[in-house]
Amino acid sequence: MELKSNEPTGPIDKRWTEHKANSKLVAPHNRRKHTVIVVGSGLAGGAAAATLGELGYRVKCFCFQDSPRRAHSIAAQGGINAAKNYQNDGDSIYRLFYDTVKGGDFRARESNVYRLAELSVEIIDQAVAQGVPFAREYGGLLANRSFGGAQVSRTFYARGQTGQQLLLGAYAGLARQIDAGTVKMYPRTEMLDLIVHEGRARGIVTRNLISGKLEAHVADVVVLATGGYGNVFYLSTNAKGSNATATWRAHRKGALFANPCYTQIHPTCIPRSGEAQSKLTLMSESLRNDGRVWVPRKKEDCDKDPKTIPEKDRYYYLEERYPAFGNLVPRDVASRNAMYVCEDDGLGVGPKVGDEPRRAVYLDFADAISRLGKDVVIERYGNLFEMYERITGDDPVETPMRIYPATHYTMGGLWVDYNLESTIPGLFVGGEANFSDHGANRLGASALMQGLADGYFVLPFTIGNYLGTVRQVSPLEDDDAICRDAIRDVKARIEKLMNAPSPKHGPDHFHRLLGNIIWRYCGMSRSRDGLKEALRQIPVLREQFYQELKITPTKDEGINQTLERAGRLEDFFELGELMCIDALEREESCGGHFRVEHQVDGEAKRDDENFQHAAAWAWTGDTAAPKLHKEALSFEYVKPTMRSYK
Amino acid sequence: MKTKNLKLHVWRQNGPTDTGRFEDHVAENVSEHMSFLEMLDELNERLIADGKDPVAFDHDCREGICGMCSMVINGHAHGPHERTTTCQIHMRHLFDEGWDEVWVEPWRASAFPIQKDLVVERQALDEIIHAGGYISIRTGSARDANEAPIPKPIADRAFDAATCIGCGACVAACPNASASLFTAAKIAHLGLLPQGQAERMSRAKRMVAKMDELGFGGCTNHGECEKACPKGISIDFIAQMNRDLLKAVITDRDVPSGHGDGE
Numbered sequence: 001m002e003l004k005s006n007e008p009t010g011p012i013d014k015r016w017t018e019h020k021a022n023s024k025l026v027a028p029h030n031r032r033k034h035t036v037i038v039v040g041s042g043l044a045g046g047a048a049a050a051t052l053g054e055l056g057y058r059v060k061c062f063c064f065q066d067s068p069r070r071a072h073s074i075a076a077q078g079g080i081n082a083a084k085n086y087q088n089d090g091d092s093i094y095r096l097f098y099d100t101v102k103g104g105d106f107r108a109r110e111s112n113v114y115r116l117a118e119l120s121v122e123i124i125d126q127a128v129a130q131g132v133p134f135a136r137e138y139g140g141l142l143a144n145r146s147f148g149g150a151q152v153s154r155t156f157y158a159r160g161q162t163g164q165q166l167l168l169g170a171y172a173g174l175a176r177q178i179d180a181g182t183v184k185m186y187p188r189t190e191m192l193d194l195i196v197h198e199g200r201a202r203g204i205v206t207r208n209l210i211s212g213k214l215e216a217h218v219a220d221v222v223v224l225a226t227g228g229y230g231n232v233f234y235l236s237t238n239a240k241g242s243n244a245t246a247t248w249r250a251h252r253k254g255a256l257f258a259n260p261c262y263t264q265i266h267p268t269c270i271p272r273s274g275e276a277q278s279k280l281t282l283m284s285e286s287l288r289n290d291g292r293v294w295v296p297r298k299k300e301d302c303d304k305d306p307k308t309i310p311e312k313d314r315y316y317y318l319e320e321r322y323p324a325f326g327n328l329v330p331r332d333v334a335s336r337n338a339m340y341v342c343e344d345d346g347l348g349v350g351p352k353v354g355d356e357p358r359r360a361v362y363l364d365f366a367d368a369i370s371r372l373g374k375d376v377v378i379e380r381y382g383n384l385f386e387m388y389e390r391i392t393g394d395d396p397v398e399t400p401m402r403i404y405p406a407t408h409y410t411m412g413g414l415w416v417d418y419n420l421e422s423t424i425p426g427l428f429v430g431g432e433a434n435f436s437d438h439g440a441n442r443l444g445a446s447a448l449m450q451g452l453a454d455g456y457f458v459l460p461f462t463i464g465n466y467l468g469t470v471r472q473v474s475p476l477e478d479d480d481a482i483c484r485d486a487i488r489d490v491k492a493r494i495e496k497l498m499n500a501p502s503p504k505h506g507p508d509h510f511h512r513l514l515g516n517i518i519w520r521y522c523g524m525s526r527s528r529d530g531l532k533e534a535l536r537q538i539p540v541l542r543e544q545f546y547q548e549l550k551i552t553p554t555k556d557e558g559i560n561q562t563l564e565r566a567g568r569l570e571d572f573f574e575l576g577e578l579m580c581i582d583a584l585e586r587e588e589s590c591g592g593h594f595r596v597e598h599q600v601d602g603e604a605k606r607d608d609e610n611f612q613h614a615a616a617w618a619w620t621g622d623t624a625a626p627k628l629h630k631e632a633l634s635f636e637y638v639k640p641t642m643r644s645y646k
Numbered sequence: 647m648k649t650k651n652l653k654l655h656v657w658r659q660n661g662p663t664d665t666g667r668f669e670d671h672v673a674e675n676v677s678e679h680m681s682f683l684e685m686l687d688e689l690n691e692r693l694i695a696d697g698k699d700p701v702a703f704d705h706d707c708r709e710g711i712c713g714m715c716s717m718v719i720n721g722h723a724h725g726p727h728e729r730t731t732t733c734q735i736h737m738r739h740l741f742d743e744g745w746d747e748v749w750v751e752p753w754r755a756s757a758f759p760i761q762k763d764l765v766v767e768r769q770a771l772d773e774i775i776h777a778g779g780y781i782s783i784r785t786g787s788a789r790d791a792n793e794a795p796i797p798k799p800i801a802d803r804a805f806d807a808a809t810c811i812g813c814g815a816c817v818a819a820c821p822n823a824s825a826s827l828f829t830a831a832k833i834a835h836l837g838l839l840p841q842g843q844a845e846r847m848s849r850a851k852r853m854v855a856k857m858d859e860l861g862f863g864g865c866t867n868h869g870e871c872e873k874a875c876p877k878g879i880s881i882d883f884i885a886q887m888n889r890d891l892l893k894a895v896i897t898d899r900d901v902p903s904g905h906g907d908g909e
Contacts, residue, residue, distance in 0.1 A: 051785040066704065067772050069812055070712040086792060122786065129788035131781045131836050133805040140795025158805065164711055165808060172780035179776045187769065210761055239706040273679035278687055279708045351647070387710065390727070390734050391681075456785050506694035508687070553699045558661070559762045561702055562694060 007111035024468025031056035041068030044431025045225030046170035047455025053177030076163025077284035079155035104439020105591035201427035216483035228410035234515025236407035243568035256616035258415035258435035261583035266408030267334035280406035290368035335405035364400040419462035430454035440591025503550035713811030755823035777856035807835040816871035822863030827871040830887035847894035
């Protein structure tokens, strides 16, 4: 299979405009003849469903939560980038494009990234018009801050609740269309399979999470905006329900899965406190703007009260190792260094969990408080401090925060072309669910930007082009044989899970074990031997899962939350295996993918000669032997350089 | 690290028409650092291992922002700690109260039918938003975001209202099961901003009418909602809603009660 990116050529700043001018449109009276399914109601899905409905398509939107407003986009704290240059500090669309390509370590498609930077400015206009209450200066204009290593202030924010406010904006747009009758919302409804008919994506099989009923829904186009797969690690900053079933089931039906090994470990999360930990909580990395990261220089100081450790005995390791960027080095660099000081140097702080080395470093606001005053610091970070205190019982104004990296975002996802169409015609993928714009590493405040760019501005347009080109798909009804067969397959899968031969443990038991394997061997640093070990252990554990899984209630009718978790975990097993295969295949270090064999002085060593491509994997039926396809990447504008933040 | 044994009385109910009952359990060696939901996770793992049905409850982000978790703990919607969702309640908060015995119940309001155990249906809140809880702006047609400066105090005030997470604790805590705080927060958020002026009157009328229609009670100023609200949203917004509503009824009689935008 040849992967065609379908990106336009010509000057990069004209590509999206020309692409739009050369694309097909669907006339208003024809739009209402087309049904579009949107799975997921976060920034990408909610925005796409709202905009498609507004254009006059018949939209069916699905989410597993009880309301579309609960999608996990809501939890994003820090902000959203846009090349508005409101601060007059030299920002531009080109510079945001440049930073994103470089931040992604030269593993993203230039055309897509440029479009993203271009659309960023429209997102802010759209959000403000919807009533999103971004932070403002006293003069009444929008405020900005610098975020995660950027040398300009281009991040718009809404206290520490930017994702919430942007999602509620998209949700309001969705509500308006539900009110107008163009969008029908299906909450508490989970997609369990994709229906492909005559080579095109034509529908989905869903389970109603209240009644347990399986149903087929057909459409002319299917959009997946179902988020990332970070919960493969069990412990992550994702919501407990975040899962990869929609994308994985599409993958099994023929959609290629690209770069699964690109996962982002976020440096500023609250450390684990015990064995029963069910999730990790992120503290916005905007905290690194004013907080200083350190550990004690001496091991014997590690369990002391940090305030009693004198300045000379504090090791501000990021400031010392990276004088130019200091505490604002990119996420992967900050994360890996925290791991080194805790695991290799044994300088971690905080209480011990089991026999593990102490895994936490300090993030200290004492300097910021003496420089800016307590009020300013609280104005900036008050709600984050409160959140931290609620979880840990400590007040960051009085005592330094403790932080440690945790899985936060997955750059890999379903492969899509410039139109965000997957390798299955008629299946479009937006937001974190696709692999599109962040390459090997995502910059801070870029996820909200991508989700909304895809949802508001790209998908509604490229779907029009698809429908305008195809014009008419063959008729298909919800009760056609192909739909009945698809429901039957899902039913068989559920029955297998519910009837394990020697049931012993609920799904969480196996999920924790899978998470341990992935975190250990395919987390912040990866090695050939480790990945091979993971690939040995995962199938063994999966077999045990199929043998010993225990699900109660024992009926699949009605609410069965144990069954929901088991089904999602089944797909994480296969996806986790593919992650390790991809990480093993990629013999280089780039972005969030760090292979210990490929480094110079502890810094990642990319191999552009052999790996300047996206690795897109095809399902073969054998989880151990997927087929690799490569999309070569070329860089006409931003010439690949070695990253250096020293 | 402190640990404790806790006596639990958990509400079990098979479906909307079942009568329901409390079921007793003991949670052993609960650590102060555990979250309340992690304590329930452990209980559920034990129930599954014993072949019994686990307690169904709603939760998702577990960081206090998605609004999905919903439990009444010893009579308090979202538990004893102010401005905190159930998922952010940690056992130390219960220990601080000196509680050895905990009663766990679902939100109780006729507009929120109980689906199972602690799971309730809150679609009524979405329906209130569908009735005009938005600003009608077409994608891509917005003017530059900095063209209309908004005084910071007004933007901040709108933000205070906009932080509502739609959890429904205000309804659960209200003796009348009123959704006034929820509805007022949205009316105030949009009504304070210049962008929201065009639909301000129709919005107030439609949303309040919808709230009444869905079976929520009226506000009689108990103030329980503000106390239970995990985001600390002030009941002052209810006064503002009532002002807008009154003004709408008096000055704007011709506002259509149908769709804001029928396209």
